[in-house]
Amino acid sequence: MRKISFFLNGKLISPIISPQLTALQLIRDNLGLTGTKEGCSEGDCGACTIVIGENQNGRIRYKAVNSCLLPALRMHDKHIITIEGLGTPVKLHPIQKALLDYHGVQCGYCTPGIIMSLFGLFINNPNPSRTEILNALEGNLCRCTGYESIIQGALSINHINRYKKLKIIPDYFDKVNKLLMNFNEKIITASPDSDKQYLLPASTKELFNYLARYRHAKIVNGGTDLIVDVNIKKYEYGVIIDISLIKEFNFIKTNQKSVIIGANITLSDIFKNATVQKQLPLLNQAIMHLGSTQIRNLATLTGNIANASPIADVATALLALNTRLIVSSARKQRKIPLSDFYLGYKKTALKPDEIIYAIEIPLSPRMTNFEKTAKRQSVDIASVNSAVSLKVQHNLIKDIIIAFGGVAPYPVIAEKTCQYLINKKIDVQIIKTAQQIALSELKPISDLRGSTKFRQTLIRNHLTKHFSKLFGIELY
Ligand SMILES: Cc1cc2nc3c(=O)[nH]c(=O)nc-3n(C[C@H](O)[C@H](O)[C@H](O)COP(=O)(O)OP(=O)(O)OC[C@H]3O[C@@H](n4cnc5c(N)ncnc54)[C@H](O)[C@@H]3O)c2cc1C
Ligand code: FES
Ligand code: FES
The missing domain is CATH 3.30.43.10 (Uridine Diphospho-n-acetylenolpyruvylglucosamine Reductase, domain 2)
Structure with a gap:
């Protein structure tokens, strides 16, 4: 059992807990705050959303996360806000009131999670657009209220004059933020x-x-x-x-040739990085296709790569970007091209005493695009995903990498298709031949997310989409 210390809705508490507990179990079962709901326990429904504040480089930053996926030990040293920390039945928080005013609540089961996701948005962005509101809510399922009334409720807060009058951030935040800056308690x-x-x-x-x-x-x-x-x-x-708290893994370094991202940087933090935004749009396209805001606030690149899922979105994009992994053991560091990392289904080149320390992505200018086909637009695993990066000189393709997920036991490069496209000028016939080569070299299986035939259609369609987006060629 461990004694941890953290601020819960403004108050310092030090419970003794089993290290196996999730934050959701601690909040509901041990601390009795049942406003936070349990739906799926796998990050899909958002009913368990809480907001978590932590000291990041001298500033307390807040983000919405799924408490069902957060180990309770990681609440140590943090400020945790649950629905009970926002309003009360007699004094509703402005977000609660807005949802009520706009008829955004029916049975109410999803409502605490929705309010916490919106709180995580408004605390960072007082005047979000409709798209930003939709992004913040993509990880929250509601089965009985129409989403439009929830969105209208959120938009009603999103009026800068009105916002100024509304008290979105409770008074206790100032005091806790100051205390967290110098918090030295140990587990x-x-x-x-x-x-x-x-x-x-x-x-x-x-x-x-x-x-x-x-x-x-x-x-x-x-x-x-x-x-x-x-x-x-x-x-x-x-x-x-x-390994999420190891400070040596918490960096993004840029030099003229590459960007190097430490092992435990979250996808949300990578997405906000200025170099990534400017020079690696493909990576950010893939990140925005992965999970929900709550998931991206916890998930890492190295987790997506090491998990070795055949449909890993970010790993597929990184393959197309010529990424290298910096792998460390106690004795030495080595670099492995991502294209050599996967050895079979869920098998990687990582030795038992090694971890991925960082990933290195070259910064050479390339035309890029990412595509993903899944049953739902958000929070869904791909049937097939793909990424392309290429260089053109005098109208000829000089260098191209096309990576696919969902068509092999792990994300792969369509090597023969790429070889064929070198020194070609893109036109309809060249694309049609490339599609045939891709279909002959990629051998997707049938499973829950699609039959072989469906996936073959997707291989063809993805190539069409890449080239029509990058070269403006109509193939339909
Ligand atoms: C609701 C939901 C939606 C999701 N949607 C998507 C999606 O759309 N697309 C997608 O690709 N994935 C999706 N995922 C999967 C997951 O979010 C990603 O794969 C994520 O990037 C994993 O990162 P993590 O840090 O959370 O990994 P963890 O869960 O912490 O670890 C995953 C694996 O990697 C290993 N590992 C982690 N870091 C290292 C390291 N530095 N060195 C060595 N081994 C390491 C762990 O041992 C483990 O085996 C989803 C997950 C959920 C719950
Ligand atoms: S309980 Fe569904 S996301 Fe946590
Ligand atoms: S109000 Fe019933 S699930 Fe959303």
Whole structure:
């Protein structure tokens, strides 16, 4: 059991908890704050959304996350806001009142999660657009109210004059923000762990000591893949090592040739990075196709790569960008091209004592595009995804990488198709031949997300979309 300390809705508390608990279990079952709801326990419904504040480089930053995917130990040192910290039945918070005024509530089960997602948006962006409101809500399912009334409620707050009069941020935030800046409490082991352990190293030295000691330990980073496996598939790990708090992994460095992104930077933080926004639009396109705001606020690039899913969106985009992985063990560091990283279904070139320390993406100017086909527009896994990056000189393709997910046991490059396209001038006939080559080299299987035939159609369609978007060629 461990004693952790954090601010909950403005008040410092220090509960003694089992390291296996999720934040949702701690909030509801141990602390009795049942306003936070449980729906799916796998990050899909948003009913459990809370807002979490932490010191990032000397500023307290707040973001909405799914509490069902957040290990409770990671609440230490943070400010946690649940629905109970916003309003009361007699004094509603302005977001609660707006939803009521615009008939955005029926049974109310999803409402706390929706309000927390909107709070996570408005605290960072007082005047969001309709699109930004939709992005903030894409991870929240509501089964009985029409979404339009929820959006209208949110838009009603989004009037800068009105906003100025509304008190979105509760008074207690100022005091807590100051206290969090110099918060020095440590997690205390209250009694020895049982047979299962959850370890939170603060440095790489500590991490590699743990890895040497526990050879079968499982790494967790954002937890958006791993905690789903624990919650839903009931996977049991004897020892979990959480690398999300290691400061040495928390960097984005840019030089003239490349950008290097540390292992535990979240997708949301990568999306906001100025170099990535300007020079790597393909990466940001893929990030915006992954999960929801709450998921992107926790998930990392290295998790998406190491999880080795055949349909990993960001890994597919990174393949098209010639990415290299910087892999570390206690003794040495090595670089692996991402194209050599996958060895088979869920098999990678990572050795048991190694972790992905960072990823390195070259910054050479290329034309790029990302496509994803899934059953739903948001928060859905792709049937097929694909990414292309290329260089053109004197109207001829000089260098091209086309990567596909969902057509092989892991994300792959369509090598023969790329070879064929070198030194070609793009026209309708060239694209049709490229489609035939792609269909002959990629062998998708049939499964829940699509039959072989459907996926073959998607391979063809994705190539059409890439070239028509990049070269303005109509193929339909
Ligand atoms: C609701 C929901 C929607 C999702 N939607 C999408 C989607 O649209 N597209 C998509 O591609 N994915 C999606 N995912 C999957 C997941 O969010 C991503 O794969 C995410 O990038 C994983 O990152 P993480 O940091 O959370 O990984 P974790 O869950 O922490 O780890 C995943 C795996 O990677 C390993 N690992 C993590 N970091 C490292 C490291 N630095 N070195 C070595 N091993 C490491 C872990 O041991 C584990 O095996 C979704 C998940 C959920 C719950
Ligand atoms: S309970 Fe559904 S997202 Fe957490
Ligand atoms: S109000 Fe009933 S689920 Fe949204």
